[in-house]
Amino acid sequence: MSEELLKLEHLSIDYKVKGGYLSAVNDVNLKVNRGEILAIVGESGCGKSTVAHSIMNLLPGGNESVEGKIIFKGEDLRTFSWAEMEKIRGRHIGMIFQNPLDSLNPVYTTGKQVEEAILLDKVDKVVAWQKVCDLFNDVKMPDAETRARSFPHELSGGMRQRVMIAMMLSRDPELLIADEPTTALDVTIEAQILEIIKDLKHTHNTAIMMITHNFGLVAEVADRVAVMYAGEVIEYADVFEIFEHPSHPYTQLLMKALPRGTKKDGRLQIIEGSVPRILDKKPGCRFANRCPLAQERCFNETPGETMVGDEHVCRCFLAAEGKGAV
Numbered sequence: 001m002s003e004e005l006l007k008l009e010h011l012s013i014d015y016k017v018k019g020g021y022l023s024a025v026n027d028v029n030l031k032v033n034r035g036e037i038l039a040i041v042g043e044s045g046c047g048k049s050t051v052a053h054s055i056m057n058l059l060p061g062g063n064e065s066v067e068g069k070i071i072f073k074g075e076d077l078r079t080f081s082w083a084e085m086e087k088i089r090g091r092h093i094g095m096i097f098q099n100p101l102d103s104l105n106p107v108y109t110t111g112k113q114v115e116e117a118i119l120l121d122k123v124d125k126v127v128a129w130q131k132v133c134d135l136f137n138d139v140k141m142p143d144a145e146t147r148a149r150s151f152p153h154e155l156s157g158g159m160r161q162r163v164m165i166a167m168m169l170s171r172d173p174e175l176l177i178a179d180e181p182t183t184a185l186d187v188t189i190e191a192q193i194l195e196i197i198k199d200l201k202h203t204h205n206t207a208i209m210m211i212t213h214n215f216g217l218v219a220e221v222a223d224r225v226a227v228m229y230a231g232e233v234i235e236y237a238d239v240f241e242i243f244e245h246p247s248h249p250y251t252q253l254l255m256k257a258l259p260r261g262t263k264k265d266g267r268l269q270i271i272e273g274s275v276p277r278i279l280d281k282k283p284g285c286r287f288a289n290r291c292p293l294a295q296e297r298c299f300n301e302t303p304g305e306t307m308v309g310d311e312h313v314c315r316c317f318l319a320a321e322g323k324g325a326v
């Protein structure tokens with residue numbers, strides 16, 4: 001059996017905003033095993049980045065309240081001090097952000113920034129620079145040595161994302177969180193970056209949490225899938241199971257909206273209406289206002305998580321009764 005690396009238990013995150021508490025993440029339960037790719041998929045604003053940032057203890061600070069457990073290798077990261085988390089970040093858990101330009105320092109060359117990460121391990125400078133060049137080659141950076149001497153603004157979006165991956169690789173983390181790493185890239189570069197990330201699973205046995213709003217991409221990379229809606233995981237299963245037997249009406253609609261044969265076009269924007277902002281939690285299913293199968297109780301009672309198959313979790317009254325077909 002594969003080793004469980006990360007486990008989120010009843011994770012809830014509210015942001016204090018004008019008008020009340022925004023429930024950005026509600027009762028999320030997920031796990032990532034060593035050497036597997038878990039995809040978290042959902043529309044804009046459904047709480048994907050909030051989950052990712054909470055694992056790294058990188059929430060903005062000030063207006064959020066967090067409940068639940070974030071267990072990494074058996075220890076709850078929520079009990080860790082800032083200094084203890086600093087040792088976890090990079091070395092044990094790496095993160096690739098959506099916009100690499102925000103994460104790169106404009107006044108240092110890209111190679112220097114990767115070198116800095118390598119020097120944290122107290123290696124010789126000549127060895128460190130050689131490793132920078134090797135890593136740039138590993139991420140298939142065109143003209144690697146020249147690019148290592150370039151500043152971030154001199155590189156294309158795809159090249160910057162390669163720098164971020166090289167930086168992350170230099171620390172060889174056990175868990176990689178990739179928050180929409182390819183959204184800003186064109187389809188060809190997206191495919192190349194995904195290949196590099198997928199390779200990590202095989203070459204380094206890295207566990208990967210891949211966040212995306214592209215369902216087509218999920219089919220290509222994931223072992224398991226969590227579908228998020230309005231802050232909740234509404235369905236969670238093995239990738240084959242979720243494509244073969246989607247149980248939640250939302251997932252079923254997403255599947256119907258997927259163009260056949262052109263996986264790359266599987267963006268999540270086809271269902272009528274939009275994701276509600278949940279202010280001051282009230283009872284009811286968060287999908288009820290868009291759900292074609294909604295019944296009276298869906299507006300008054302909150303569906304919990306039910307097992308609808310082997311390691312297949314769904315949050316819907318009808319699916320729990322085996323009836324939920326859109």
Ligand SMILES: Nc1ncnc2c1ncn2[C@@H]1O[C@H](COP(=O)(O)OP(=O)(O)OP(=O)(O)O)[C@@H](O)[C@H]1O
Pocket residue numbers: 015016017022024042043044045046047048049050051060063213277
């Ligand atoms: N610092 C904050 N203060 C208040 N609300 C916030 C804050 N950060 C995020 N939110 C709100 O929390 C909800 C979840 O945001 P989050 O960024 O996690 O979504 P997401 O799924 O990553 O979206 P996207 O696909 O657009 O990146 C949204 O309604 C967002 O407006």
Ligand code: SF4
Pocket residue numbers: 248249250285286287288289291292293294295298303315316317318319
């Ligand atoms: S609980 Fe009700 S509203 Fe929610 S997804 Fe199921 S049928 Fe639709």
Ligand SMILES: [Mg+2]
Pocket residue numbers: 048049050179
């Ligand atoms: Mg996000």
